Amino acid sequence: MPLLDVSGFRVTAVGIDASVDLVDNVSFSVERGETLCIVGESGSGKTVTALSLMRLLEFTSSVELSGEARFDGFDLVGASRREMSQIRGRRVSMIFQECMEALNPTKRIGPQLVEAAHGMQESRAREKAADLLAQVGISDPESCLGMYPHQLSGGMQQRAMIAMSLMCDPELLIADEPTTALDVTIQAEILTLLLNLQRERNMAIILITHDMGIAAEVADKIAVMYAGRLVEEGACQQMLLAPKHPYTKALLDCIPRPGRVGRGDLMTIPGFVPSPAEQLGGCRYADRCAFVTEECTGTEPQLAVTSGAPTGRSGATNPETRMRRVACWNPLAIDNASMARLAADVTSEAPDNRRRVGEPTRPGYLALGSVSKVYAGNARSESMKSNSTAGLSAVRAVDDVSFTFRRGEFFCLVGESGSGKTTLGRLISRLEPVTTGTLTLDGADVTHLRGRSADRNFRRHVQVIFQDPNGSLDPRQTVGQALAEPLKSLVKLSTSDRTDRINQLLDEVNLPRSYVHKRPSELSGGQRQRVAIARAVATSPKLIVADEPTSALDVSVQGQIVNLLRRLQAEHELTYLFITHNLSLVLSVADRIGVMYLGTIVEIASAEALIAGPAHPYTQMLLAANPDPHNPRSRDERSAVTVDGLDTETANVDTSIGCSFRDRCPRRQSICDTDKPPLAPINDEQRTACHFPLVASRHQPTPSALVKQDDYSY
Amino acid sequence: MSSQLALDTTALSIRDPKVGKGKFARLRLGLAALWRRDAPTIIWGAIFVLILLVSAVGPLLLQSYSAIDPSARLAGPRSAHWLGTDEYGRDILARIVYAGRTSLGIGLAITGMALVLGTFIGTLTGFYDRLSGPIMRLMDGIMAFPAIVLAIALLIVLRSGVWGEIIALGTVFTPHIARVVRSRVLSLREKGYVAAARSAAVSGPRILLTHILPNSASTILVQTVFIYASALLADSSLSFLGLGVQPPTPTWGNMVGEARAFITIAPTFIVFPGIMIVLSVMSLNLLGEGIRGLIDTRARAILDLERSRKDRLSRARKAGRRG
Amino acid sequence: MARLLIRRLRDLVIVLILVGTAMFFIIRLVPGQPATAMLGPYATQDQIDALTKAMHLDGPLILQYFGWITNAATGDLGTSITFSQPVTKVIIDHAVPTIFMAVASTIMSVALAVPLALKAAAKPRSLWARLLSPVTAFGLALPSFWLALMLVLFLGVFVEIFPVSGYVDLLSHPIEGLRYLVLPIVVLMSHQLALFVATLRESISGELLNLYLRTGRAKGVKERTLLYRHVLPNALLPTITVAGASFGHLLGGAIVLEMVFVIPGWGLTLYNGIQARDYPLILGLTLTIAVLFVIVNLIADLLYIVADPKVRVR
Amino acid sequence: TGGSANDAPSSPVQGGAVVAALSGDPQTLDMAQNTGSLTIRVAINIFEQLFVIDKNYQPAPMLASGYEKSADGLTYTIKLRSDVKFHNGDRMTAGDVIASLKRWQLVSAVGKSVAKDVASIASTDPQAVTITLHQPRYSFIDDLAATTQPAIIVPAAVAEEAGTSPIADDKIIGTGPYKLKEYKHGQSVVLVRFDGYSSRDDTSSGLAGAKKAYIDTIEFRFVPDPAQQLNGLKSGQFQWAQSVNADEYEALKNSPNLKARVADSGLVATILINHSADSSFSDLKARQALNMAIDKKAMAQASFGPKEFWSPLSGALVFSVDKPMYSQAGKDIYETFDPKKAKKLFEAAGVTANKPIRLVTTQTYPKYYQMAVVLQSQLEKLGLKTDMQVYDFPTMISKISTDSSNWDISFSAYNGTVTSPSQVLPLAPNRPGEFHSGDLDTLKAKYQISKDPAEAKKIVDQIQQLVWEELPVISVAPNKVFDVYSTSLKDVSTFTQSIFWNCYLAA
Ligand SMILES: Nc1ncnc2c1ncn2[C@@H]1O[C@H](COP(=O)(O)OP(=O)(O)OP(=O)(O)O)[C@@H](O)[C@H]1O
Ligand SMILES: Nc1ncnc2c1ncn2[C@@H]1O[C@H](COP(=O)(O)OP(=O)(O)OP(=O)(O)O)[C@@H](O)[C@H]1O
Ligand SMILES: [Mg+2]
Ligand SMILES: [Mg+2]
Ligand code: NI
Numbered sequence A: 001m002p003l004l005d006v007s008g009f010r011v012t013a014v015g016i017d018a019s020v021d022l023v024d025n026v027s028f029s030v031e032r033g034e035t036l037c038i039v040g041e042s043g044s045g046k047t048v049t050a051l052s053l054m055r056l057l058e059f060t061s062s063v064e065l066s067g068e069a070r071f072d073g074f075d076l077v078g079a080s081r082r083e084m085s086q087i088r089g090r091r092v093s094m095i096f097q098e099c100m101e102a103l104n105p106t107k108r109i110g111p112q113l114v115e116a117a118h119g120m121q122e123s124r125a126r127e128k129a130a131d132l133l134a135q136v137g138i139s140d141p142e143s144c145l146g147m148y149p150h151q152l153s154g155g156m157q158q159r160a161m162i163a164m165s166l167m168c169d170p171e172l173l174i175a176d177e178p179t180t181a182l183d184v185t186i187q188a189e190i191l192t193l194l195l196n197l198q199r200e201r202n203m204a205i206i207l208i209t210h211d212m213g214i215a216a217e218v219a220d221k222i223a224v225m226y227a228g229r230l231v232e233e234g235a236c237q238q239m240l241l242a243p244k245h246p247y248t249k250a251l252l253d254c255i256p257r258p259g260r261v262g263r264g265d266l267m268t269i270p271g272f273v274p275s276p277a278e279q280l281g282g283c284r285y286a287d288r289c290a291f292v293t294e295e296c297t298g299t300e301p302q303l304a305v306t307s308g309a310p311t312g313r314s315g316a317t318n319p320e321t322r323m324r325r326v327a328c329w330n331p332l333a334i335d336n337a338s339m340a341r342l343a344a345d346v347t348s349e350a351p352d353n354r355r356r357v358g359e360p361t362r363p364g365y366l367a368l369g370s371v372s373k374v375y376a377g378n379a380r381s382e383s384m385k386s387n388s389t390a391g392l393s394a395v396r397a398v399d400d401v402s403f404t405f406r407r408g409e410f411f412c413l414v415g416e417s418g419s420g421k422t423t424l425g426r427l428i429s430r431l432e433p434v435t436t437g438t439l440t441l442d443g444a445d446v447t448h449l450r451g452r453s454a455d456r457n458f459r460r461h462v463q464v465i466f467q468d469p470n471g472s473l474d475p476r477q478t479v480g481q482a483l484a485e486p487l488k489s490l491v492k493l494s495t496s497d498r499t500d501r502i503n504q505l506l507d508e509v510n511l512p513r514s515y516v517h518k519r520p521s522e523l524s525g526g527q528r529q530r531v532a533i534a535r536a537v538a539t540s541p542k543l544i545v546a547d548e549p550t551s552a553l554d555v556s557v558q559g560q561i562v563n564l565l566r567r568l569q570a571e572h573e574l575t576y577l578f579i580t581h582n583l584s585l586v587l588s589v590a591d592r593i594g595v596m597y598l599g600t601i602v603e604i605a606s607a608e609a610l611i612a613g614p615a616h617p618y619t620q621m622l623l624a625a626n627p628d629p630h631n632p633r634s635r636d637e638r639s640a641v642t643v644d645g646l647d648t649e650t651a652n653v654d655t656s657i658g659c660s661f662r663d664r665c666p667r668r669q670s671i672c673d674t675d676k677p678p679l680a681p682i683n684d685e686q687r688t689a690c691h692f693p694l695v696a697s698r699h700q701p702t703p704s705a706l707v708k709q710d711d712y713s714y
Numbered sequence B: 001m002s003s004q005l006a007l008d009t010t011a012l013s014i015r016d017p018k019v020g021k022g023k024f025a026r027l028r029l030g031l032a033a034l035w036r037r038d039a040p041t042i043i044w045g046a047i048f049v050l051i052l053l054v055s056a057v058g059p060l061l062l063q064s065y066s067a068i069d070p071s072a073r074l075a076g077p078r079s080a081h082w083l084g085t086d087e088y089g090r091d092i093l094a095r096i097v098y099a100g101r102t103s104l105g106i107g108l109a110i111t112g113m114a115l116v117l118g119t120f121i122g123t124l125t126g127f128y129d130r131l132s133g134p135i136m137r138l139m140d141g142i143m144a145f146p147a148i149v150l151a152i153a154l155l156i157v158l159r160s161g162v163w164g165e166i167i168a169l170g171t172v173f174t175p176h177i178a179r180v181v182r183s184r185v186l187s188l189r190e191k192g193y194v195a196a197a198r199s200a201a202v203s204g205p206r207i208l209l210t211h212i213l214p215n216s217a218s219t220i221l222v223q224t225v226f227i228y229a230s231a232l233l234a235d236s237s238l239s240f241l242g243l244g245v246q247p248p249t250p251t252w253g254n255m256v257g258e259a260r261a262f263i264t265i266a267p268t269f270i271v272f273p274g275i276m277i278v279l280s281v282m283s284l285n286l287l288g289e290g291i292r293g294l295i296d297t298r299a300r301a302i303l304d305l306e307r308s309r310k311d312r313l314s315r316a317r318k319a320g321r322r323g
Numbered sequence C: 001m002a003r004l005l006i007r008r009l010r011d012l013v014i015v016l017i018l019v020g021t022a023m024f025f026i027i028r029l030v031p032g033q034p035a036t037a038m039l040g041p042y043a044t045q046d047q048i049d050a051l052t053k054a055m056h057l058d059g060p061l062i063l064q065y066f067g068w069i070t071n072a073a074t075g076d077l078g079t080s081i082t083f084s085q086p087v088t089k090v091i092i093d094h095a096v097p098t099i100f101m102a103v104a105s106t107i108m109s110v111a112l113a114v115p116l117a118l119k120a121a122a123k124p125r126s127l128w129a130r131l132l133s134p135v136t137a138f139g140l141a142l143p144s145f146w147l148a149l150m151l152v153l154f155l156g157v158f159v160e161i162f163p164v165s166g167y168v169d170l171l172s173h174p175i176e177g178l179r180y181l182v183l184p185i186v187v188l189m190s191h192q193l194a195l196f197v198a199t200l201r202e203s204i205s206g207e208l209l210n211l212y213l214r215t216g217r218a219k220g221v222k223e224r225t226l227l228y229r230h231v232l233p234n235a236l237l238p239t240i241t242v243a244g245a246s247f248g249h250l251l252g253g254a255i256v257l258e259m260v261f262v263i264p265g266w267g268l269t270l271y272n273g274i275q276a277r278d279y280p281l282i283l284g285l286t287l288t289i290a291v292l293f294v295i296v297n298l299i300a301d302l303l304y305i306v307a308d309p310k311v312r313v314r
Numbered sequence D: 001t002g003g004s005a006n007d008a009p010s011s012p013v014q015g016g017a018v019v020a021a022l023s024g025d026p027q028t029l030d031m032a033q034n035t036g037s038l039t040i041r042v043a044i045n046i047f048e049q050l051f052v053i054d055k056n057y058q059p060a061p062m063l064a065s066g067y068e069k070s071a072d073g074l075t076y077t078i079k080l081r082s083d084v085k086f087h088n089g090d091r092m093t094a095g096d097v098i099a100s101l102k103r104w105q106l107v108s109a110v111g112k113s114v115a116k117d118v119a120s121i122a123s124t125d126p127q128a129v130t131i132t133l134h135q136p137r138y139s140f141i142d143d144l145a146a147t148t149q150p151a152i153i154v155p156a157a158v159a160e161e162a163g164t165s166p167i168a169d170d171k172i173i174g175t176g177p178y179k180l181k182e183y184k185h186g187q188s189v190v191l192v193r194f195d196g197y198s199s200r201d202d203t204s205s206g207l208a209g210a211k212k213a214y215i216d217t218i219e220f221r222f223v224p225d226p227a228q229q230l231n232g233l234k235s236g237q238f239q240w241a242q243s244v245n246a247d248e249y250e251a252l253k254n255s256p257n258l259k260a261r262v263a264d265s266g267l268v269a270t271i272l273i274n275h276s277a278d279s280s281f282s283d284l285k286a287r288q289a290l291n292m293a294i295d296k297k298a299m300a301q302a303s304f305g306p307k308e309f310w311s312p313l314s315g316a317l318v319f320s321v322d323k324p325m326y327s328q329a330g331k332d333i334y335e336t337f338d339p340k341k342a343k344k345l346f347e348a349a350g351v352t353a354n355k356p357i358r359l360v361t362t363q364t365y366p367k368y369y370q371m372a373v374v375l376q377s378q379l380e381k382l383g384l385k386t387d388m389q390v391y392d393f394p395t396m397i398s399k400i401s402t403d404s405s406n407w408d409i410s411f412s413a414y415n416g417t418v419t420s421p422s423q424v425l426p427l428a429p430n431r432p433g434e435f436h437s438g439d440l441d442t443l444k445a446k447y448q449i450s451k452d453p454a455e456a457k458k459i460v461d462q463i464q465q466l467v468w469e470e471l472p473v474i475s476v477a478p479n480k481v482f483d484v485y486s487t488s489l490k491d492v493s494t495f496t497q498s499i500f501w502n503c504y505l506a507a
Helices: A046-053 A081-087 A109-115 A122-135 A141-145 A154-166 A184-201 A212-218 A236-241 A246-254 A294-298 A336-347 A384-388 A421-428 A452-461 A479-490 A495-508 A513-517 A525-537 A555-572 A583-589 A607-612 A617-625 A635-640 A670-674 A703-708 B023-061 B092-127 B129-143 B147-158 B162-188 B192-199 B204-240 B252-262 B267-295 B297-322 C002-029 C034-039 C045-054 C061-073 C087-093 C095-122 C127-141 C144-159 C174-208 C211-218 C223-261 C266-276 C279-307 D037-043 D094-107 D109-115 D140-144 D156-162 D226-234 D246-253 D284-293 D296-304 D331-335 D339-348 D366-381 D393-402 D438-448 D453-470
Strands: A004-014 A019-030 A035-039 A063-071 A092-095 A172-176 A204-209 A221-226 A229-235 A304-306 A324-326 A364-375 A395-406 A410-415 A436-441 A462-465 A543-547 A575-579 A592-597 A600-606 A680-683 A686-688 D017-022 D051-053 D059-061 D064-069 D075-080 D118-122 D128-133 D178-184 D188-193 D217-222 D258-273 D357-362 D386-391 D409-415 D473-486
Touching: A004 A046, A019 A035, A019 A046, A019 A063, A019 A204, A019 A221, A035 A046, A035 A212, A046 A063, A046 A172, A046 A204, A092 A154, A109 A122, A109 A141, A109 A154, A122 A141, A122 A154, A154 A172, A154 A184, A154 C211, A172 A184, A184 A204, A184 A212, A184 A617, A204 A212, A212 A236, A221 A236, A221 A246, A229 A236, A229 A246, A246 A555, A364 A421, A395 A421, A395 A436, A395 A575, A395 A600, A410 A421, A410 A583, A421 A543, A421 A575, A452 A462, A452 A479, A462 A525, A462 B192, A479 A495, A479 A513, A479 A525, A479 B192, A495 A513, A495 A525, A525 A543, A525 A555, A525 B192, A555 A575, A555 A583, A583 A607, A592 A607, A592 A617, A600 A607, A600 A617, B023 B092, B023 B267, B092 B129, B092 B162, B092 B204, B092 B252, B092 B267, B129 B162, B129 C002, B147 B162, B147 B204, B147 C002, B147 C223, B147 C279, B162 B204, B192 B204, B204 B252, B204 B267, B204 C144, B252 B267, B252 C144, B252 D226, B267 C127, B267 C144, C002 C061, C002 C279, C034 C045, C034 D393, C045 D393, C061 C279, C087 C095, C087 C279, C095 C127, C095 C174, C095 C223, C095 C266, C127 C174, C144 C174, C144 C223, C174 C223, C211 C223, C223 C266, C223 C279, C266 C279, C266 D393, D017 D037, D017 D226, D059 D064, D059 D140, D075 D094, D094 D109, D094 D118, D094 D128, D094 D156, D109 D140, D226 D473, D246 D258, D246 D473, D258 D284, D258 D296, D258 D366, D284 D339, D284 D473, D296 D366, D296 D473, D331 D453, D357 D366, D357 D393, D366 D386, D366 D409, D386 D393, D438 D453
Parallel strands: A019 A229, A035 A204, A035 A221, A092 A172, A172 A204, A410 A575, A410 A592, A462 A543, A543 A575, D017 D217, D357 D386, D357 D409
Antiparallel strands: A004 A019, A004 A063, A221 A229, A229 A324, A304 A324, A364 A395, A364 A436, A592 A600, A600 A686, A680 A686, D051 D059, D064 D075, D075 D128, D118 D128, D178 D188, D188 D217, D258 D409, D258 D473
8 A cells, every 4th residue: 555645636716706716626646665755837736736745834824735645544634634744754754945944044953853852851852853964964953953044054944944844753754845945966965865764764755845856866756736736646767758748748838958059949838837727628838839639628537457558677576566546638649650750840841041149259258357346245235134234244246257249149157056156146147246356348448337328328228138028027017017118218209209119029939019018017027027028129229137037937037038039039139147046957058158266267168069068067067966867867877976065155165265166175285275267268168267177087978979868768 | 847835825816707898897707806805904994994984074064163152062972073173162073083184194294204204214224235224324323212201302493293203203213114114125136137237337326226126026015104104103292282283273182182181071082082093093903904914925925825814714614514 | 323313312402492492482473471370360460561561581582492492491490470480390390190101001002002903803703803903993082081081970979999180199199109000001092002902903904915924824834923023013014114113192191181181291380381381391391292202213113123134124 | 358358167286288280380488589489488477578468458567567658658667576587587677678678679560560669678776777759659568468479578588599590499488487398309398397387467468467276287289280289189189279170169078077268368350462563453443443342251151150159340450458459440441342343443443354363372371362263253254263372381472572573462361459550560661562551551550659549549540541542451240269278177267278377277
């Protein structure tokens, strides 16, 4: 008997006006020692499912549960609250995504952990807590117990959270996006940690994620959710290898593959997830599905066991795990035709004839000369809070950065959180003044512009797109007004010309012209980001700084935005500074990539060069941590990733001397402590700031080899 | 993907398909929806509107508020004078209604002054760092003073009376609005669309007018309602002390002040003006809270939270009956 | 912490100088002279002028100002005209009732507000919880002078439990003195208690939204424990600030109340001082009230820092 | 009426404490300088004069044992009683009297008017004082017995130290039956029996005669609110209250525990008029119109409550009990109430609706304010505009005495029991309103050389007639004091308020 057995599970939100099924028809099971990954786009009901299973949702909203959910034979749906408290926090526990809010800010970590141990002496519980903290990779557990959450970095908090969930030695652990807010490096460590702990304890894990890459690396089974329904469930490899539901396949296809630069558009899923309130007669995926038939729009398909599971290389031994269930009227048959079509999707696009843009021959456009930005620490607010931290030394958010954007290139900036990417973007777009250094635009010094006309002139050429699609549009302005704003202030157009231009812009970003009168609240995230892009290109700028324009969006929409950006680039000879966390994306779209660490650029290289082999150990670390469903690592490979508990926030290294990466660097030598490595060329496509660059010592796979790996041949 | 508040009922606000049948129908539907959502707010709002209406129209319908009749001094309620008469034989009901005009009007003027000044100061100091230091120090200075004491001090100089009181209390309440506006502006100026406007070379004042102010409007509105309530209360205290609007122009506060000498002879004289103060201040405060519940996501979440617990309990009881 | 203290002390000095200077000129701009009040209603202008001269209040204002401010800097606030005593002594003599009322009302309000708000938060469907919002709004809407008069009307005269006015020295006759202060304190509390309950309830409700509660439930912690060990301590934080700020309300409210109940505290003394144009006394008292208010808020801020680890520990 | 009323035949008991509600803090107990009634109510029990008025408003010796007046009326030799002790234990001597009178001449309005006529004050022996005048002064002894800013006798050191300033609280040393124990400003004044007091032997009458202090302590608590005073009386907190609302009279008349009594004396409510060129009321026609426009009865009713408190209405400047000064001359003018004619006269004087009449009043004394409200309503009935300005009392006084350009009409009330025309304050020089009349000055001078009461009374009548013809002020109505006290307080004098000697607390 499986540890957790869910079938026909439904969660209904009871509202004042109406009741809405948030989640319906969910069925899956988890064995001891097994990992189930639930994946799906945002809003597909993953969190609702998890919280409802824990019976936690009812505390904060009015919901009704129905269907079957048995934990070790115990009825989770029908249990009283009292019975439930015998399960929750004792046999089942949960890790939440928002670690910053999930811990009580005014209580020390120790008591919060001790609280999670039931029926245990205080002193014993404390010992256990320290023990667990050590296990999750916190180097000084005793002092950590005495700290308050805000004294810990995000990664540390998440570790503390994990330790807390283990205090009761749970049989089932539900982890809701435990790593989404974290850097890839920390994400990798935390996932490894979870897997190791699972092995030791024979725990069942339900891991919720929106990232197929993570699922690919850690799951035994994958369940795909869409718009409140479970659409497909099956063993991990089978799911990756031969998705049966068009949605599963589309999700996989949307993940960018490295080395596709100039090879056509990224895959996307048109449309967006319907809200739970939308009453649809048929399959909820129907209007986004490429294989839609009449049946699909008429009746909703039920989860059904399918046959014909192809035997994967590692072939499941347990017949139950081999069981595939899919809710689709015409599941994808894994026949040759469809395989061919799959392959075609990936490879058959006509190679792009654009000039390769990474080459150094291209003329420079905007140049940074030793640019630095120092924050006083309390420059912004006078509030008491920041005042008490005023004693802290200044933050060097950007530290002596020099490089040149080439005209028409797609430059990507990556790096862990807090490495100064946003700050650099703001400096380049002159939203903030540099502390020292110079900015040169097309040969002219623009560091300190005087007068409004000079400023206007600069702004006509350099525009920005921001990360948060919700915040980047004024909720009170219509799309038309938002687009008119730069047109009014930067170019002098007659009213009718302006209307024309707005229509033209909407056309360019593929939005219907009727959207002029819509307000941001009526648009989806992706559509908002399109408006933001339209606004940025309205004045025909030359350089666009895009600060994580896709990181708040689902992968299905991310492709649309990137494709749009690239199309506009081709049409208008744009130069991009694209800031992102997403390494897969970077490797598939960028011409050149800059890697930032603690305010400095540690490596600049073309995408090909990076795929071929990073020169800086930090770049290598980032690449290694990046999960890729098209090329997943095995479990053993995963466990090899060290858990050393260091990330940008905890790295407390003196950046004024020596290499700032030295305390995380496996190749550290004495020179690293004393001399700052300059950003020196390795070859004509790659420069790095490292005393001991990696590139020469590494076997270099060719790009073609990488592509070959896409053929599901593992 | 994005971190999300524990609850989010936006999904539940299903658009009514009937919407779109003209403005009136829409208003009615909107009110009906609001009624289901938050009936008390509508009730309190209606009470306040009623007080406003009666104060505005009442004096036209009732007997003179200033006609003296020394032979009918301090009479109890009777058919000619529903609430009795005061020490000059004037009709208390007529005076209370007329006092509503003065009290509510002055409250409004005070609120208006605080609103305009406070918004101005709040937006400027929030938006321009350079100004914030000295001006906010001044605001702190004003707030570092018990409101009544400050108002009394100012009133002594400005002369008791309508304008003196408006200026004095307007000054007292300005920092309250300025603070709220400032913190709102401080958070708004970090928004992407402000940066976008900056990068479109939109000038500071224009950004203030087109982005910051409209988006602060709801916060300011709520605060204004609360300040209106406070202004009514402060006005009544000052009038009671004989420092505000001077009788014979009645205000609720100075009526209580006058009635104080006749507390045992004519209790209606002191009771009813007080009730009017309580009722209008209370309805304004509850209205403000209700509006905040509609506008402010956090406040709305709190309301929903409380409501949801109710529903859950009622469901649990139903289930109990079934079982 | 030390920096904060220094900054606050600097603010204090600035506020004092501002308040002192402003008040000095403000009250001198007011028509009417101390002599008028001293001489009663039928004095002639000649008599008034003569007395003004005798009191040395006739020189150039600016010289008087510098004289006063230099003395004030050394702690000498001058001599009260009506009391013919040093202002400092007058202020100290009249401090007990005002401060006692303010402190007693604050302490009792906090002590009552916590259980009331918790009761509502723990049982949101109870009658009490549903009535809480109108009841607190009612408390906040009650003008203190009116409530005071109503209490006098019903309790003092009809039922005759408490004396309706006057004051017996608290220090020499504590029991009798307390009896005299019961009604004023009840009135002060009506506003303050409502304020605290409202604040506390809102912050408790706000805390209930916080995700750490979900964590707590996931850990299997009992709801009661969550309420008392997590929610309440966090929710009390904002109350500290509100309590500090409401102290100003109290001092202001005291003026009105002390007049209604004839309690010789700062409020009544200030009011009489204003009526009598007792310049040194008015200045001294307003300064003292401002200082006290700033200090109380400073203490509230410090308490907040001590209570909130986010600020205390960095 | 008058004198000590023997309303209870029981015999007096010594002891007990009285708590008396006083309407406010007197600020100072120096009654020589302060004109207010609060000061008088307390200090009357502390200080004494050489002469005081008896129940018939005739001067009678108090600290003096008698006096001799020279035939030419220019020299007064006043004999002092030898058994009088100050509260500090010192015996009163001529030196104290001389110093006190000299100070009185500096600080008191009556004293100042006397000072004009005084050539010297000297003592021949320790128990006698000789005062020489430049010219005869009929009212000299009356002036010494005046009750407003009276010529109180204090130790010479106290008088000299105080000079023109009020006597400090710790120097409040008199010769009266009670002495000051404690003055808590803003809160209370406590008096205790002065055991060293030696009473006169003659029967007590008005303020004169024997004084016996039965009550041990009198605590005056300052309670501004009349309703609170009454509440305190009802709840037994107070035994006496200074100003209970007159409207309570009917209800209190039948109260078993409280005695409510309308006194015979009080204040005469007066409308002040601005005679300076800045006001249209400098025109006699306007004043006459004003007089005809005022329904005095209605004004009295609205301001002073039941009829008992303001009758009879005769337009006199003093109360009817004050026989020497009471006159009904000009009553016909006073009684003319003719709005139509008033309107015409106003028009003739150029007072129209275009020019608002500026009424200045105060709420510090509610009755002034109430009169203003009634006047306003009556003027507005005539179609005139009014501009009513309400200030606190010091501001009002300073407005009307220093700035004649800003007001037309104000309100006041004056002591209705005076002993000479020069004490009638509204007619005194330097009053607000800048009224000057040669005729009035002549009459006043004539009064001082009158030889006997009959002649004096004739001049008083002439003055009264002149007041109604020239209308320097408009005397509206006498406003009698309302005495309310606990029935446990026996033998309370009806002569004036707060005489705490000769009365006692029933056991
Ligand atoms: N308490 C609630 N009441 C009503 N609707 C809710 C509630 N919680 C969530 N929803 C709605 O249910 C849908 C599913 O939400 P859920 O949070 O489970 O999605 P998710 O898959 O976890 O997405 P994400 O990746 O963004 O975390 C969303 O449309 C959301 O708006
Ligand atoms: N206005 C500011 N005042 C003070 N410090 C700042 C400010 N803005 C950024 N910093 C600091 O500068 C550093 C770099 O921040 P930045 O936002 O540029 O990083 P980032 O690489 O964009 O991070 P993320 O990936 O989280 O967006 C951080 O340590 C941050 O705390
Ligand atoms: Mg989620
Ligand atoms: Mg960033
Ligand atoms: Ni307030």
